[in-house]
Amino acid sequence: MCGIAGLIHRRKTGDVGTEMTNMLKSLKHRGPDSTGFALYGTPKGNELVLRFKVAEQDEMKKGFDIHQQVKDRRAEVDKRLKELGAKLVKVEEATEYAFRYRIDFGGDRRKLADYIEDIEGAEILSLGLGLELIKDLGDAARVSDQYHLNGFVGTHAIGHTRMATESDVDIRSAHPYWAYPFADVSVVHNGQLTNYWKGRRALEHRGHRFMSNCDSELIAVYLADKMQQGSKLEDAMKDSIHELDGVFTYVVATQDSLGMAKDVMAAKPMVLYESDDFIALASEEVAIRSVFPHEIDTWDPYEGEVRVWKAEGARG
Amino acid sequence: MQMGMHTEKLSGKTQQRFFSPSEEENFLYPDGFDVDFNKRAEFDAGPLSAKEINLKLRELMSQGNGTIVMHNPGAKHGVAVGLLQRLNLHIKGSLGYFGCGLIDGPNINISGRVGWSCAENMLSGRVVIEKNAGSTFGAAIRGGDLVCKGDVGARVGIDQKGGTILIGGRAGAFCGFMMQRGRMVILGDAGKNLGDSMYDGTIYVGGKIAGLGVDAVEGEMTDLEVEYLERKLKLYDLQAPNGVKNLTKIVAGKQLWNYDNLEPTEKKIVL
Numbered sequence: 001m002c003g004i005a006g007l008i009h010r011r012k013t014g015d016v017g018t019e020m021t022n023m024l025k026s027l028k029h030r031g032p033d034s035t036g037f038a039l040y041g042t043p044k045g046n047e048l049v050l051r052f053k054v055a056e057q058d059e060m061k062k063g064f065d066i067h068q069q070v071k072d073r074r075a076e077v078d079k080r081l082k083e084l085g086a087k088l089v090k091v092e093e094a095t096e097y098a099f100r101y102r103i104d105f106g107g108d109r110r111k112l113a114d115y116i117e118d119i120e121g122a123e124i125l126s127l128g129l130g131l132e133l134i135k136d137l138g139d140a141a142r143v144s145d146q147y148h149l150n151g152f153v154g155t156h157a158i159g160h161t162r163m164a165t166e167s168d169v170d171i172r173s174a175h176p177y178w179a180y181p182f183a184d185v186s187v188v189h190n191g192q193l194t195n196y197w198k199g200r201r202a203l204e205h206r207g208h209r210f211m212s213n214c215d216s217e218l219i220a221v222y223l224a225d226k227m228q229q230g231s232k233l234e235d236a237m238k239d240s241i242h243e244l245d246g247v248f249t250y251v252v253a254t255q256d257s258l259g260m261a262k263d264v265m266a267a268k269p270m271v272l273y274e275s276d277d278f279i280a281l282a283s284e285e286v287a288i289r290s291v292f293p294h295e296i297d298t299w300d301p302y303e304g305e306v307r308v309w310k311a312e313g314a315r316g
Numbered sequence: 317m318q319m320g321m322h323t324e325k326l327s328g329k330t331q332q333r334f335f336s337p338s339e340e341e342n343f344l345y346p347d348g349f350d351v352d353f354n355k356r357a358e359f360d361a362g363p364l365s366a367k368e369i370n371l372k373l374r375e376l377m378s379q380g381n382g383t384i385v386m387h388n389p390g391a392k393h394g395v396a397v398g399l400l401q402r403l404n405l406h407i408k409g410s411l412g413y414f415g416c417g418l419i420d421g422p423n424i425n426i427s428g429r430v431g432w433s434c435a436e437n438m439l440s441g442r443v444v445i446e447k448n449a450g451s452t453f454g455a456a457i458r459g460g461d462l463v464c465k466g467d468v469g470a471r472v473g474i475d476q477k478g479g480t481i482l483i484g485g486r487a488g489a490f491c492g493f494m495m496q497r498g499r500m501v502i503l504g505d506a507g508k509n510l511g512d513s514m515y516d517g518t519i520y521v522g523g524k525i526a527g528l529g530v531d532a533v534e535g536e537m538t539d540l541e542v543e544y545l546e547r548k549l550k551l552y553d554l555q556a557p558n559g560v561k562n563l564t565k566i567v568a569g570k571q572l573w574n575y576d577n578l579e580p581t582e583k584k585i586v587l
Contacts, residue, residue: 266451266470266488266507269432285391285431286412293390295409298429299448300469303489303507 001163002190003027004175004270005282006251007291008156008258008311012277013042017144017152020159022290023282024140030283031163034174035143036135038186038253040311041154043129047089047102048109048183051125052077052116055097056170057137059121069121070097076119081105084112094147098125100132110181114209123172123211128184130154130255135174155311158253160188167214176253177220180209182227184255189216190283191248191268199244219250234308237261241304251281259308266303273298279309345420348401349374351382361395361409362388369395377403391431396424399441413450416443419460432469435462438479444552451488454481457498463552470507473500476517484554492519492566493529501545501563503556511566519566520545522557528566535567 005023007016016039024035041049054073059066077099081088086105094100105112113124126133134147140161144150160175167173179185193199196215199222204210208221222244226236237252237259247267252259260281262270271285273296280288285298301307357376361369369389373396376384383404389395393412396405396419403422410428420439425446432450435443438457444465451469454462458478470488473481478498486504495514505523512529518541519532545560556563 265490269450271431271450284393284412285410285429286393289391289410293388295428297447298410299467300450300488303470 001030001165002175003030003161003283003287004159004188004190004249004251005280005287006156006158006188006253006258006260007278007280008309010277010279010309010312013153013155015151016040016154016157017149019291020157021140021144021149023280023287024144024159024161026287026290027161027283028139031161032139033164033169034135034137034162034171035140036133036160036162036175036188037143037147037149037157038126038159038176038178038188039132039134039149039152039154039157040130040184040253040255041132041152043255044102046104046106046129048105048127048129049132050101050103050127051094051098051133052101053098053123053125053171054119054121056121056172057097058170060097067096073119073121074099077116077122080115080119081112084115086112094134095136098134098136098147109183113181117209117211124178124180126178126184126186127181128255131178131184131186131253133176133178133186135160135171135176137169137171137174155256156253156258158186158188158251158258166192167212172212173214175214175216177214177217179220179224179227182224185220185224185227185233185252187216187220187223187250187252189219189248189250191246191250191263193218193244193246193248195245215246216250219244219248219252223252233257233259234306237306237308241306249283257308257310259306260301261306262301262303264304266300270301271298272301272307274309345400349377350380351377351401351403352380353382353402353404355379355381356383356385357381358385358387360387361392362390366392366394370397373399373405377401389428391429393431396422399424410447419443429466430464434464435460438462440479448485453483454479457481461548461552463554465552465554467504472502473498476500480548482548482552482554486523489526490529492517492532495519495568501549503549503554511568513572514566514568516568520563521566522563525564525566531569531572532566533569535565537561537563537565541565 086103090102092100136143175188176186193215249262249268249270273280385406387408389409391410391412397417399422400420405424407426412431414433417436421441424443429447430449433452436455440459442461444463448466449464449468453468453472456475460479463482465484467485468487472491474493476495476498481500483502487502489507490509492511495517501520503522506521506525508527509529511532
């Protein structure tokens with residue numbers, strides 16, 4: 001089933017960490033397997049935020065030497081970052097196996113991502129100026145607590161509660177997906193894509209990487225490929241309505257924008273609240289009510305609809 | 317043969333009538349509560365779960381309250397379901413999924429919005445939503461009036477078996493899919509595949525139709541229909557954008573397999 005949500009403050013920043021946590025808590029019944037957040041903070045100069053993990057949560061419970069392996073893998077990440085000329089500005093340990101680095105890096109981001117992910121167990125969750133992508137097993141309260149997301153100030157956010165249907169319960173199959181190698185682009189999805197393998201093969205031939213067998217990852221890679229070819233986000237999303245097959249509603253975010261797309265059958269739910277200052281959308285209205293307890297007007301976007309909103313307060 | 321009602325021979329009291337506070341003769345299910353419309357109660361649904369809200373409604377009805385005002389429903393799912401008797405229920409706020417499902421008789425007014433599958437399998441009564449509604453609005457209803465004054469999502473009245481659905485705004489794709497009886501009025505635009513595979517019943521559209529579904533065709537409006545629809549719309553303070561006479565009427569073309577003995581290859585030619 002899965003629950004998806006998105007919000008954007010159009011003219012200012014807000015506590016998007018707490019707001020998204022509350023929205024996803026309300027959607028827990030749509031999927032308790034894993035929870036993910038893509039939060040967009042205020043960029044600091046040209047510093048990149050790198051979120052990565054070096055093991056799955058389940059792995060930490062198995063194997064007598066996993067703790068040493070995690071240390072070794074992280075040391076290898078540090079070594080390779082330095083090799084590529086990245087300067088570590090700030091290093092934070094979100095969990096024993098997941099990390100947040102602020103790095104100063106002006107080189108080829110794809111090369112950096114490929115080199116890091118070449119290390120066994122390593123996966124870059126996100127890389128961007130403002131994007132912080134956090135995902136782990138468990139419900140929203142647990143993940144938010146674990147990664148200290150309450151109080152995260154930013155312009156916009158998207159989130160996902162997952163009910164695993166077609167791939168494993170692990171972090172690599174959890175949403176959101178980062179649109180490798182594009183900085184700051186992330187996607188959450190509710191539905192099933194029926195042309196996943198066909199689309200994946202075509203994109204792999206074009207040099208894109210897939211980290212999971214989850215059909216939702218295809219959307220992130222598809223949009224990345226389109227943008228790599230010069231498409232604007234909204235145009236790429238409009239193309240996806242006809243080129244992705246199946247039932248889907250997805251939400252995408254970039255450094256300064258939030259967008260949603262719904263398939264031509266309108267088979268997956270989405271409720272939308274829109275005002276001059278704030279946009280909130282979610283699989284169910286109950287999630288929007290967690291941000292707006294008072295009476296507001298909401299509606300369902302229609303079949304084949306694509307919408308994009310921009311945070312005017314964000315740095316373009 | 318008019319108004320798509322030629323096969324609408326509903327049986328049973330509950331399918332043919334709906335309650336009105338002014339009606340003298342009403343009836344009760346064996347386990348129904350005898351309520352007085354002049355006895356009124358209010359409660360705050362904010363801190364309650366959906367189950368607790370529904371139990372609260374029953375508790376208030378068991379005390380004879382015929383008019384109940386519910387505050388702060390908070391878009392919770394499955395609220396006000398299974399109400400099988402006369403009742404005036406005013407919901408101040410919005411409901412989530414499956415609100416007012418499986419009801420038979422109550423008169424419900426909702427000041428906010430409703431989520432997916434509102435009033436599913438409704439047998440009789442009246443549900444009026446002041447704002448918008450989600451998809452599968454009025455799925456499989458068999459009787460009563462279901463009214464949304466705003467816009468609704470996709471698949472309105474899917475498998476509709478009777479009753480009347482009125483929509484003040486626009487509606488999404490696949491409305492009236494496999495509709496069997498009853499009437500649906502969409503005063504705004506209708507999405508694609510309208511009336512797809514409908515067996516019977518009638519759909520009226522005031523705006524543009526993005527596309528008709530398989531075996532849905534335009535029909536001709538009659539004076540009886542115009543009179544009926546004018547009365548019905550007036551009842552809920554709704555207006556057809558270009559007048560009732562100019563509504564587009566959609567009915568079943570009855571060319572599908574269940575209406576003839578054509579071979580599969582012949583069916584392809586017909587459709």
